[in-house]
Amino acid sequence: MKNLIWLAMNNLKVTFGKKKGIISYFVLPVVFILIPIMIYSNVGNSSVRIGIIDKDKSSLSTDFVKAIEKQDSLRVIDINNENPKGEVAAGKVDCVITIPNGFEGSVYNNSLKQPEILSLKGESSTVWINNYSNIYLRNLIDIWKASKGNKQIFNKIYESSKENSLSFKSVSVKDTTKGKSMTSQSIGFLIMFMMVGASSFAEIILKEKKNRTYFRICSAPVSSKIYIFSNVISNFAIVAIQSLITLLAMTKIFKIQTYVPFWQLYIILLCFGFVAIGLGLLLVAFSKDSTQSNVLMNLIVTPTCMLSGCFFPVDFMPDAARKIADFLPQRWVISAIEKLQTNGNFSSICLNILIILAFAFTFFIVAAYRFSRDENIKNFV
Incomplete structure (x- = not known):
């Protein structure tokens, strides 16, 4: 347990030893909230x-x-x-x-x-x-x-x-569409940053393989399982803090009305955090170096986020694209939020949560199998 905690803390220290890590993980997701705010700021305000x-x-x-x-x-x-x-x-x-x-x-x-x-x-x-x-x-x-x-x-x-001429009586009603749309798109950008961040964080394994730190650690009384698990723990800590900061910025700073209880949004994002971490490990497991990992990340993250409705509603897409979206974990996150926004209770999204966790479990299993089959640690370049 002591080795596990030490490795996890060391990963966090390496990541946040430079300001670049803090900006990319915690600042940029908050900044990108401004995009949906600007898009929907003038909607429905004029006759x-x-x-x-x-x-x-x-x-x-x-x-x-x-x-x-x-x-x-x-x-x-x-x-x-x-x-x-x-x-x-x-x-x-x-x-x-x-x-x-x-x-x-x-x-x-x-x-x-x-x-x-x-x-x-x-x-x-x-x-x-x-x-x-x-x-x-x-x-x-x-x-x-x-x-x-x-x-x-x-x-x-x-x-x-x-x-007694015909007339319309004008009554002001609360507009919920803007808040709901801003919430979906803000969470969509956060999902993208979670996936990119988790994949980048998992690349620590590749870097330590390249400089043979990974081999030296595994030669000590630390198993490869403990090493990978420490990466998961430190990565999840970042995802949890990243989600918390972004949600607080949305609700407290930018005053976005999400129409979803804060804790429910947070739980959904934490569940998706396991998907992001599992995908990051999966990319690392099938990559020979950081360049290949980055290429795979770019080929997977951005297109799947677009198809799943992270950047714009899936209603704008053709039927074929909508069917593809149902096979993407991001879509089930957005769908869960939309269900809660339409007066659904937390039990109504149990299926969404289970499917999200199933994606995460699958990624972890495949990555673990790939790592267990890796016989080229000593020859890694």
């Missing part, structure tokens, strides 16, 4: 900007424009009527509504001419105006049908309805 072109200039079209102007979620902006596409393309407005000629007459003919909506952003910028417009215009048609084609009756009903 939809609308330009309106009234070609009909009738009483019904004028009332329609006034009704739109009253809505809190919609902001009408003056535009150049001759070049509506240019106004949208320049970003001055989110969409342009064009009320066609004969709009009022089409109501009286029971063949409504729908206003045209021009937008470059798709449904995200037009959903509110579409909903309001459809309800408002349907109301006009219903009034005309109720008047049975009599304009005088229509005008009386219409004027009466204007006193």
